[in-house]
Each structure stands twice: as C-alpha cells, then as structure tokens.
Amino acid sequence: MAQRYEARLSSSSSHSISRRPPAAAFAQPPPGQTSHTAALYSSGSEPIRSFGFASGFGDKYDLAEQLGSGTFGIVHVAVHKETGERFAVKSMPKRFAGDGTLEAYYVRRVLNEVDICNHLGSDSVLNEVDICNHLGRSLNVCYLYEVFEDGTCVDLVMELCAGGQLWDKVKMGSYSEKDAQRLVREMARAVAQCHGMDVMLRDIKPENFMFLDKTPDSPLKAIDFGISVFCKPGQYVDVRAGTPIYIAPEVLRMNYTLSADVWSLGIVAYQLLTGRLPFSGEDGQEVSDEYMAKQQYNNKDVFRAVLKAELDFTSPPWDTLSAAARDFVQSCLNRDEKKRPTAEQLLQHPWLQDEADISDVPFADTIVQRLQRYGLYGRFRQVALKALMQSIAEQDGESSQQFRDMRRVFEQMDRNADGRVTYSELKAALQSGHFQLSPSEVEQLAEQLDSQHSGTIDWSEWVAAMADWRSFQGTRDWDVLIGRAFAAMDPNGDGVISAEELEQLLCGEDGCEFPDTVEAALREADRDHDGVVSMQDFKEFIESKTDDSLSLFEARVSRDGSGSDSSGSSGSSDSA
C-alpha cells in the first residue's frame, strides 16, 4: 500500500482486524513530524484523559458489517436503532501513555479529524470541541454526524458511502473521457469547497474519495481529513505531508500553500484519464510502472520523479483524448505553483464546462446548489443576508421577478399555507424525484436553513438562501440597502453591532446555548478585532466573499429528467 507522511503506514483493508485492535497495532508518526494543525493542539495544551464527547454509542446504534480499516481506525456500518438509517462509524481505539493520559499524537489526530469535518460540515459536536464555528456544509465532503467515546475508543459517526472507492475505478485503467471528466469535476468541487473554507486537504488521492451510492451518477465524497490543515490563500505551510506519489514538488521543498492540492488533483486526473502516472523518462518510468502494478515504490525515487521526471503528455492514450483534457491536467501539473489555477478557477476550465455550464440553468435546477452555498456561509453572513434581503424587499415591495420566483417555490412547498415550511414539506419537495439527495442530506439542508432551530423554515430564511443578492451590488441604491440592513442588526442605533445584538439575532430572546456561537459569528465580520462590527466592517464583509459561485456546488438534478419539478422555475441565474 502507498505510504503516507504525517500519518504513518496504511494497513491493508483485507486484514481481518477486530473492531477494537490493541492500540499498539497503530503506527507512530515519523519522528520529528507534526502537522500544522496538530501544532495548534499541542501548543500549551494539557495532557487529557478523555475528550468529553458523548457516551452511549451502543444505545443509539447497532454495529453491522466492516467496511474497511485504516491506520487509526476500523470502519463499520452503524444502523440507527430507531430509524434504521445506515451510517459509517470509524472507531479509533484510544492510545494511552504510561501515566494514563491519552498520547498526544492520538489526541491531535482525533481532534484534527473532528475539527476539520466540523468546519466543513456538521455542527453536531461543534460546541463541545470549541475550535471552529463555521457552519458550512458541503455535499462533496463526507458528513460527520456525531462523535462518541468510552473508556477505550472514540467513534465518529459519518455519512455512509456505499458506492465504493474511486480507487477501484482508477485500477480499472483508462475508460471514457466523459467518465473521467465527471469524476474530476466532483473532486475539483470538493477541493474548491474546502479551500473556500480555508482547509487544505493535503492528501488527495483516489483512496480518499468514495461514491455515495452505487448509481452511475453517484456523487463523490472526500472521506479522510486526518492530515488536512487550516490554511488561508497565500498562507504557507512548512511541514511535509501527504502520500509521496501525489505530493507536489513544493511540498517536498517544505514551502507550500493551497495550490499543492491542485497538483495532487492533477495526478489523480491523469490516472483517471490514462490508467497510469505521468512520470516518465529516466527518473520516472519505473516509479510509475511499479506504483500502478503493485502500489509500491521507493520514496527517494518518487521524490526524484516528482521534482524532475518528464511528464508524459504524448504517449497513448493522449492522442485520443481531447486537447481540453490535456490542457486541464497540464495546468494542474505545472511545477511552478504560482502558475497553477486555483481550485475554483479549475471549475471554470473548458474541459469541465460542457455539462457544468450553469449560466442558463433555470432557478429550479439550482435550488440544491443555493442551499449548499448557504450552508457554507458562517452564521454572521447568514443573518446579514437575511437583513439585506429584508431591506431589498422593503425597497421594491417584493415585486421583482426574483422575489416572485422565490415566492412561487415557497408557496408550492408550503402545503398548508401557514407561511412556514416544515422539514417534511421541504423533504417532499427536494425528494420529488427531480433532485438526487439522500434522506440525511435533505435533513441537513433543512437544518442549515432553519437558523433559529424552530423546526420550520420561514420566508426570510428561504429568501436569504435563494436570492441572487449580488445582482443588487453596485446598483445606485446599494449603499442605502446596506445601511438599512445594518440598522436592522443594530437596533439600539449606536453605530455598531454588539455581541448582545448579535446573540439576539442568532438565537432569539433565550440567548445562545453555547457562548462560542456568538464569538465565532462576531469574528467573521469584526475585521479590526475590537469586539463589535462597525458599518464599515459590515459593508466590507458583505462585499468581500468571492468564492461562493454556484459552480462550486452540484445541482444534483436527475439527468434523465425523471420526476416532477416541484420547485418552480424561472430564468433567474446566479450572478455571484
């Protein structure tokens, strides 16, 4: 199996290992190597004996068949005792130091996985872990639902990816360019979504992507965040990490940023298109052949190949592949990382465009994309957009085509016409056959819309998620609209949005259960760190987001067009 820096040697999934093997079965990190994120946890933190996660995994779930195993845990199917819904649970046996505290590397590894998954998806343990409070969700990333622990093990309950690994496709060798294009687009989306949330994956390889189900159009999900790190655009990381064969040259030189993920994506794209690795010539051919045949290689040879080997874009099957495909992969595999496109730019590349062209997709077909995008926003942005759309509605009396379209869809869903859409009404609309979503995904989309956790979605929440608010940016009235939205969030009119005002907006009269909720929301927009959001902060914050184009998300529309379109349609398109 391929070796991976930072996180030890992988064990073969064919080994029969009990669910809770002895901790000694798990390898140590290479000496002297810590991850960027891991350092966050190690610095100044006291040794701990437990994480404080909930107990009672066995009360809620039954364990079923084993799905696989990695270096840190074994993954089984977990069946929810009440609903019968199937999940994946990764059980990570605890590793104790001599004094009964948990080993530091184990702690970092568990927290890293929980932390990154929370950041990208679930908020179920967010407040207990107290690290990040972004409530974003992404449909190309495997959700983490809950975390449990007992005396011997931590259990991560995740979305079940029942469709198998991408690696199985890669092993099949080259197949249709169209197939490869669809898969690469899914992966590029996952990467762009993560980068949009300041997360560098650092371990992009076919083994870390799985299909959600067995349908030919199944979404692809990133599953392993064990060595991912937080990294903002332009921020550099200096610790080697990743799986050598997919590592970017600058990672070997220990000075890299988000673009290192784009290189790795390029290697996987090359594999999907050709069934081999790109390295050729004296430095690379052997590495390439050995790896594809046995997944074995010598690190030194690989590093030489990554840094120096010719990259082969001429041997078959390149003669039969499109020029756009070649250009795409070549642009990812540019050894000068400054010349590589960003993941978001990759989504605009002509090779990924023909099916992904969203410019004339009617509003109905982008509902799921809009919901996903809204889920990626932090809480401050979500309430700010509500206020902004309220301000726009007051201005034009909801008479514009955009409001009429949104109203029509909302009223279609609101079967009993009480002005609120229940989760089950939203589910019925989204599972109408028009969209491909699992029950738990629909549940998540509903929850992230329901900012007040009231169990229903009101009109203002729907509008905040659906609107093309950017079409108002730059208009003559823009400053007035922004000013009115700000005033709505600053009810005492003292010129700043305070923590108290924000708490009221986020959680209503009763206040927020967890103090972090307000602190994190405030941090989103408080640029000068003075504990309040001024009008200037507010305007800059609203206008700043540039990485929220709908193309980052998948429409999830049934390709055969089956099912009724219950969601209404109009010509409204994304202007972000």
Ligand SMILES: Nc1ncnc2c1ncn2[C@@H]1O[C@H](COP(=O)(O)OP(=O)(O)OP(=O)(O)O)[C@@H](O)[C@H]1O
């Ligand atoms: N959500 C999931 N749904 C289905 N199967 C999964 C899921 N997550 C993981 N698996 C299976 O379990 C295996 C091990 O999972 P994973 O790679 O996350 O473990 P790990 O200990 O983090 O491994 P690694 O050694 O790569 O870090 C995967 O290769 C896959 O076969």
